[in-house]
Amino acid sequence: MSDSATSDKxxxxxxxxxxxxxxxxxxxxxxxxxxxxxxxxxxxxKVLGLIGESGAGKSTIGLASMAYGRGGxxxxxxxxxxxxxxxxxxxxxxxRDLRGSKICYVAQSAAAAFNPAHRLxxxxxxxTVLHGVSSRAEAMERADHLFEILGLxxxxxxxxxxxxxxxxxxxxxxxxxxxxxxxxxxxxxDEPTTALDVTTQIDVLxxxxxxxxxxxxxxxxxxxxxxxxxxxxxxxxxxxxxxxVEYGPVAQIIETPQEDYTxxxxxxRSNIKPEAEDQxxxxxxxxxxxxxxxxxxxxxxxxxxHLPKGQxxxxxxxxxxxxxxxARVITGLLPQRxxxxxxxxxxxxxxxADRPREDLRALQMIYQMADVAMNPRHTVxxxxxxxxxxxxxxRGREKxxxxxxxxxxxxxxxSFIDRYPAELSGGQKQRVCIAxxxxxxxxxxxxxxxxxxxxxxxxxxxxxxxxxxxKETDVSYLFITHDIATVRAIAxxxxxxxxxxxxxxxxxxxxxxxPFDDYTDLLLKSVPEMELGWLEKALVExxxxxxxx
Amino acid sequence: MSNANTSPPPGSGSAGGFFSSNPLLTLIFQRxxxxxxxxxxxxxxxxxxxxxxxxxxxxxxxxxSATPEAxxxxxxxxxxxxxxxxxxxxxxxxxxxxxxxxxxxxxxSVSEQIGKRxxxxxxxxxxxxxxxxxxxxxxxxxxxHYRNRFIDRLINIVSLAAISLxxxxxxxxxxxxxxxxxGVAVFPATVxxxxxxxxxxxxxxxxxxxxxxxxxxxMMRMTRAAILNIMSxxxxxxxxxxGLDAFRIxxxxxxxxxxxxxxxxxxxxxxxxxxxxxxxxxIFVYPGMGQYLVDxxxxxxxxxxxxxxxxxxxxxxxxxMVADVLGILANPRLRHPK
Numbered sequence: 001m002s003d004s005a006t007s008d009k010x011x012x013x014x015x016x017x018x019x020x021x022x023x024x025x026x027x028x029x030x031x032x033x034x035x036x037x038x039x040x041x042x043x044x045x046k047v048l049g050l051i052g053e054s055g056a057g058k059s060t061i062g063l064a065s066m067a068y069g070r071g072g073x074x075x076x077x078x079x080x081x082x083x084x085x086x087x088x089x090x091x092x093x094x095x096r097d098l099r100g101s102k103i104c105y106v107a108q109s110a111a112a113a114f115n116p117a118h119r120l121x122x123x124x125x126x127x128t129v130l131h132g133v134s135s136r137a138e139a140m141e142r143a144d145h146l147f148e149i150l151g152l153x154x155x156x157x158x159x160x161x162x163x164x165x166x167x168x169x170x171x172x173x174x175x176x177x178x179x180x181x182x183x184x185x186x187x188x189x190d191e192p193t194t195a196l197d198v199t200t201q202i203d204v205l206x207x208x209x210x211x212x213x214x215x216x217x218x219x220x221x222x223x224x225x226x227x228x229x230x231x232x233x234x235x236x237x238x239x240x241x242x243x244x245v246e247y248g249p250v251a252q253i254i255e256t257p258q259e260d261y262t263x264x265x266x267x268x269r270s271n272i273k274p275e276a277e278d279q280x281x282x283x284x285x286x287x288x289x290x291x292x293x294x295x296x297x298x299x300x301x302x303x304x305x306h307l308p309k310g311q312x313x314x315x316x317x318x319x320x321x322x323x324x325x326x327a328r329v330i331t332g333l334l335p336q337r338x339x340x341x342x343x344x345x346x347x348x349x350x351x352x353a354d355r356p357r358e359d360l361r362a363l364q365m366i367y368q369m370a371d372v373a374m375n376p377r378h379t380v381x382x383x384x385x386x387x388x389x390x391x392x393x394x395r396g397r398e399k400x401x402x403x404x405x406x407x408x409x410x411x412x413x414x415s416f417i418d419r420y421p422a423e424l425s426g427g428q429k430q431r432v433c434i435a436x437x438x439x440x441x442x443x444x445x446x447x448x449x450x451x452x453x454x455x456x457x458x459x460x461x462x463x464x465x466x467x468x469x470x471k472e473t474d475v476s477y478l479f480i481t482h483d484i485a486t487v488r489a490i491a492x493x494x495x496x497x498x499x500x501x502x503x504x505x506x507x508x509x510x511x512x513x514x515p516f517d518d519y520t521d522l523l524l525k526s527v528p529e530m531e532l533g534w535l536e537k538a539l540v541e542x543x544x545x546x547x548x549x
Numbered sequence: 550m551s552n553a554n555t556s557p558p559p560g561s562g563s564a565g566g567f568f569s570s571n572p573l574l575t576l577i578f579q580r581x582x583x584x585x586x587x588x589x590x591x592x593x594x595x596x597x598x599x600x601x602x603x604x605x606x607x608x609x610x611x612x613x614s615a616t617p618e619a620x621x622x623x624x625x626x627x628x629x630x631x632x633x634x635x636x637x638x639x640x641x642x643x644x645x646x647x648x649x650x651x652x653x654x655x656x657x658s659v660s661e662q663i664g665k666r667x668x669x670x671x672x673x674x675x676x677x678x679x680x681x682x683x684x685x686x687x688x689x690x691x692x693x694h695y696r697n698r699f700i701d702r703l704i705n706i707v708s709l710a711a712i713s714l715x716x717x718x719x720x721x722x723x724x725x726x727x728x729x730x731x732g733v734a735v736f737p738a739t740v741x742x743x744x745x746x747x748x749x750x751x752x753x754x755x756x757x758x759x760x761x762x763x764x765x766x767x768m769m770r771m772t773r774a775a776i777l778n779i780m781s782x783x784x785x786x787x788x789x790x791x792g793l794d795a796f797r798i799x800x801x802x803x804x805x806x807x808x809x810x811x812x813x814x815x816x817x818x819x820x821x822x823x824x825x826x827x828x829x830x831x832i833f834v835y836p837g838m839g840q841y842l843v844d845x846x847x848x849x850x851x852x853x854x855x856x857x858x859x860x861x862x863x864x865x866x867x868x869x870m871v872a873d874v875l876g877i878l879a880n881p882r883l884r885h886p887k
Contacts, residue, residue, distance in 0.1 A: 066790055099792030112783035117805035117881055127791035162881045178791075 010083065010185055010218050011042040011065060017077030018060050018069065018242075034060050034073060035242040044185070047212060047219045049229035049250070051265070052239035053455030054426070058222045061239070062188045064088075065220060066103050067095045083185065100127030104179035108191040110171035114163040120174050121159020128182040139181060146177040149214055150207045169200035173207050180215055187212075189221045193228060197318035197482060202526045205231060206539055224455060226265050227528035230254050231535040238262050251532060264457060266530060273467060275508045276492040282306035282342075283476050284330070284444055289339035291329050298500070299325045300336075305495045305505045309443070310474040314487040314508075316523070317497035323480045326497070327446045330478070331363060344443060361391045364437035368449040370429035374421045380407070380432055381417045387439040406435040409472075410465060427458035431465065438469065446478045451486060463490055484527045488512070496520050573883050577874050584870040591862040592644070595855055596637045606653050606849040627653060640855070649856035654848050659856045662841065667860060669740060670830070670837035673753050674822035677760040681822075682815055685765050689772025689811075690799050696777065708766035720759045720832040727755060737834035756833040760826065764818040771814040775807035782806075809876040816872030823868075824861045 018035035035057040042048050050058040064075050067087045079086045082103065087095060099105075104127075107113035115123060125139035134142070140159065147155035150173040163171060172192055179187045192208060193201040209232050212219055223229050229236060229250075236253040238245040238261065246259045257263045284307045291300040300322050307313040315323045328334040330341055332352030341348040344362065349355045367373040374383055384403045388394040394402060404414045410431040421429055430450055437445050447466070451459035467490060469475065481487060487494060487508075494511040496504040498519045504511050516524070525538055607623040608615045624630055628639075643650055649659035688708070692701045711719070728736035738752045779785065780803055788802045804811075827839035834840075838857055845853035877883055 063790075068790060070786070096792040096794060099790055101792065105787070105790040107783060107787060109783060113787045115784040115788070115802050115806070117802075117879075127793070130797075131792060162885050164882050165885060 008043045009041055009081070010044045010046075011220075012081040013041070013061075013065060013078065014039045014080075015078040016061060016064055016075070016080065018057070018064060018073055019076045020071065020073045033242065035064070037078065038237075038239070038242070038244055039078075040237055040244075040247060042186070042218055042220065045216045045218055046234045047221055047232055049233035049236040050220060050222045050239060051224065051226055051229050051236060052245075053224055053457060055241070056239040057242035058224075058239050059190050060242075062190055062220050062222045063105075065186070066099055066105060066188060068099075097131065101131035101133050101182045102184050103186045103188065104182065104184045106172075106175045106179045106187060106189045106192045109195050110175040110192075111163065111168055111195075113175060114171060116163055118162075119159065120161050120163060120166070124159065124174065124178040124181055127178075131182065133182045142183075143177060143181055146180050146211070147174075149211050150174075150177055151203065152177075167200075169196055169204055172196060172204050176204075176208055176211060180211055180217065183215065184217055187217055187219045189219055191223050192221075194223065194225070198484070199318055199522055199526045201228075202528070202535070202538060205528075205535060208232065209535065225528065226254070227530045227534075230530060230532060231528060238265065254530060254532060273490055273492075276308065276311045279308050279311065279493055279507055281308050283309040283344060284478070285342040286326070286330065287340050287342070289326070289329055289341070290337040291325055291334055292337055293334070298337075300329065301501045302339075303497070303500075303502045304339075305493075305502065307444070307476055307478060307493070309476055310470065311492040312470065312477040312479055312490050313493045313495060314479045314481060314491035315495045315497060316481060316484065316487055318482055318523075320499070321497040322500040323482075323497055324448055325500075327365070327448055327478065327480060330446065331365060357391065361387075361440045362443045364440050364442040364445045366430070366433050366437055366445060366447045366450045368453055370426065370433045370450075370453075371421055373433055374429065374436075376421050378420070379417070380419050380421075380424075383421075383432060384435050384439050387436060391440050402439070406439055409438065409469065410435045425458075426454055427462060430454065430462055434462075434465065434469070438473070438475075441473075442475060444476045444478060446480070448480045449482070450479075452481065452483060459486075466490070484524060496523065572886060573877065576877050576883065580870050580873045580877075584866050587866055588859075588863060591866075592641060592859055593637065595858045595862070596640065597633075599851055599855060599858075600633060606851060609849045610653070640852075644856075644859065649859075650852040652845075652850055652853050654845075654850045654853075659852050662853070663838070663856055663860060665742070666836065666838045666841045669835065670823055670826060670839065672740075672749070673756060673760070673826065673830075673835065673837060674819070676750070676753060677757045677764070677822050678819055680757065681761040681764050681818070682768065684761070685768035685815075686772050686804075686811065688765075689769045689776065690796070690804065692769070692773045693776045693780065693799055693803070694795055696773075701773075704769065708769050711762040712766035714762075716759055716763055716828045717832055719762055720756070720829060723755050723758055724832075739834050739836060753835070756826075756829050756835055759829050759833075760822055763825075764821060768811075768814055768818050772807070772811050775810040776803045779803040779806045805879070808879040812872045812875045812879065813869075816868045820865045820868045823864045 015037040016035055016039070017033065017037055019031050019033050021029050021031050023029045038057070038061055040048060050061060052058045060070065060073055063070055063073075065080055065082075065087075067075070067080070067090065069075055075088055078088065080088050082098065087098060090098075114120065121140065121143060124143050125136060128134055128139040128142075129136045133139070143159055144155050147158045152158050152170055152173055158166075158170075158174070166174070172195075176189075176192065189208065193204050196204060205228065212232070219232075221229055221232055226236075233250050235248065236250050237247040238253065238259070240261055246253060246257065246262045253262060254266065257266055285304075286306070287304045289300055289303045290298065292298040303322070303326060305313065315326060317323050325334065329336045330348075332348065332350065332355055335350035341350075343359070348359060352360075378386075381400075381403055384406055385394075385399050388399050388402055403417065407413055407416060412428060412431055412435075416424070416428070416432075421432070424432065433450075450466075451462050454462060463486065466477065470477065477490075479486075479490065491508045493507050494505070495502055496511065496519065503517055503519050511520070512524070525541065528534060605620075606627070607620040607629075610623065611619055628636065631639075640650065647660060649663065651657065652659055652662070688704050692704045695701045723734075724736050727734035734755050735752050736755060738756050740749050740752050744752070776799060780799075785798060785802060788798045793802070823838075826837060827843060829835070830837045830839035831843060838860065842854065842857040844850075845857065
């Protein structure tokens with residue numbers, strides 16, 4: 001960019017303080033501080049990664065650099081100099097002028113962030129035209145050019161599409177095109193790849209990085225995934241509870257972290273559980289399963305695998321691969337068309353309604369969204385106590401005693417017994433869900449992405465808890481996930497699924513070692529590694545393979 | 550629904566090759582078919598309903614001189630001695646050809662009368678709609694913009710007050726102030742066939758204002774609720790972060806997504822403008838369908854009552870059908886399939 005400003009500082013944030021009012025149930029509303037005096041500077045054309053777990057204030061800081069407070073957030077202190085002008089003190093009209101022309105935003109879920117009623121092209125050029133940056137025709141031309149840079153299919157026609165007509169990965173790229181269209185000085189990327197499959201993420205990540213380099217814009221890149229941010233950033237700021245933990249060049253943060261918390265983040269998911277040796281005696285076997293929704297939409301094709309007692313089978317695949325549908329067949333929610341499910345030496349009835357209560361008890365589930373899997377009007381006592389009375393007829397003192405035992409087992413303790421789900425943290429909610437499934441004394445627990453909505457460190461604790469419980473109770477897990485790191489950590493055997501078919505199945509050591517089939521290879525190579533320059537290496541490898549084919 | 554789907558063979562699921570290729574056409578076709586089935590059912594219900602009502606035209610007509618012979622003569626003359634089904638089919642056959650029969654009271658053609666009366670009612674409803682729909686949607690958007698602030702509360706309270714007062718009260722209030730005290734409006738609102746267009750407009754100002762006040766609140770509140778619901782969406786935040794101004798966000802980004810519920814409530818109120826004007830027409834002595842119906846009911850002139858009932862039902866069904874179709878068309882997922 002041929003900008004001849006005297007200073008290289010594009011954004012200079014000092015002592016940023018953000019507050020919000022919370023309304024705890026049954027108490028008087030109170031103000032809490034979300035961001036405590038955070039400072040950073042961003043030079044022209046550089047990328048600063050903001051990283052931390054949920055509640056760290058990273059998105060809030062990103063939005064504050066657009067002078068925007070989401071929900072009830074109020075910016076109550078500090079300055080944010082953008083090209084030397086304090087945008088926090090600027091008038092509303094001035095802020096509107098800057099947004100969409102000089103500072104742009106890329107949201108986490110592009111699927112929700114695009115207006116379903118308008119064509120993508122119209123939405124992408126809207127701000128550029130409205131702010132008078134360029135004429136509509138010029139903006140359209142630039143959008144087409146951006147579609148090309150971002151590797152979108154049919155760049156000439158892409159703008160004519162409606163949001164529902166393109167895939168999630170394409171929408172995320174379209175969102176980036178929207179942000180780049182007005183040739184802004186700064187883009188705030190708010191977890192732009194978090195909602196994507198790992199195989200899509202790498203493409204979008206590469207496209208974003210390429211576009212940033214090509215256009216010379218600066219960026220704030222917000223994410224909870226250190227491995228991702230290491231690929232695109234020049235500097236990294238680690239945040240926790242609204243405070244800066246560590247702030248420095250990317251190489252320093254990744255290679256020689258100074259703070260314990262950063263070290264924990266860097267080393268997360270390193271515990272590898274040795275796989276069980278004898279995997280021959282199955283507790284659960286599914287053979288040649290075909291399943292379909294309605295009359296026409298077949299989603300599972302000839303899927304077979306088995307899971308031994310006291311072990312963990314990880315079912316891996318991207319969204320739409322049929323992982324969750326397989327779980328629905330096993331639980332009887334979606335009776336299979338063909339094939340059989342054998343459990344504990346007997347055939348399971350395809351339909352849930354035909355299964356005896358004993359089968360229902362022995363097969364429990366844990367879900368991804370713990371907070372919607374619990375009745376918000378029930379206390380922890382009711383939630384964990386329900387299966388105790390339903391399956392075992394426990395009442396009164398006896399039931400209470402067992403609930404407390406279960407709470408101890410999930411390392412929470414008696415003090416939580418009268419809480420409502422809304423009064424628990426994300427990790428605690430998932431623990432209560434685990435206790436509820438344990439209460440039925442099951443032989444198999446189907447875990448449907450139980451940690452993917454949690455922060456890495458919390459997820460780590462949940463995985464440890466699950467592994468401990470397996471040792472204690474000899475329960476088997478069918479663990480559905482899209483996260484290879486989790487799989488490496490906990491699985492005994494792995495089933496890889498792709499487009500409704502099983503592409504690879506066997507003990508972990510076998511599945512994760514070459515020779516690979518094409519899909520497993522792609523999947524493994526797409527997982528970001530905590531290593532500088534990984535993205536470039538992975539892309540080069542891909543290109544070479546494509547050329548070799 | 551089940552009535553409408555009797556034509557395709559059972560179990561085939563979709564409506565055939567042509568329609569399965571275009572889900573939008575299928576949906577619209579289904580709605581139209583359903584509308585006809587519904588109208589047909591209503592015609593039967595109307596006929597039977599009127600039949601089982603107490604009271605008899607011949608007796609009401611003859612009054613004191615209702616000897617059994619005279620009553621029987623009139624009944625025979627009107628064809629009332631024929632079996633119910635035969636009379637219904639005869640009437641239905643006429644209706645399908647646009648002939649609603651003749652009035653028992655004055656032997657005039659009902660179709661002809663309805664032609665004139667319906668024209669007058671639609672004229673009044675049209676102008677009431679022209680004023681009230683944009684006003685309601687505009688006020689709804691303003692209320693969203695100033696939500697929970699003074700202007701929003703004011704709009705809410707005033708429109709609620711307007712809907713809470715019955716039409717006859719509002720109507721008389723308007724007459725008292727605008728026609729009697731200040732003399733700026735015309736009363737009664739009677740219109741004639743050879744009246745000039747501007748005179749017609751002047752004549753309907755007061756009934757039109759009464760109707761607007763009655764239907765405004767419902768549409769306004771629905772617009773407000775529907776748009777507010779959308780305002781918490783992620784794409785509204787996107788629009789805000791694109792630096793768009795508040796009214797553009799509401800009008801361009803929120804409203805198009807709130808259109809389906811708004812269209813529905815607008816259709817209901819438009820139907821009310823046609824069907825619910827009975828009281829207003831009587832107050833303002835306006836020669837529309839409502840007055841025609843009220844007159845016919847008092848003298849038990851059944852062909853007229855049936856015809857009015859059927860026309861009202863048709864208006865309701867057509868407007869709701871149009872709302873349904875527009876609601877479907879407003880959904881980009883259906884308009885632009887993958």
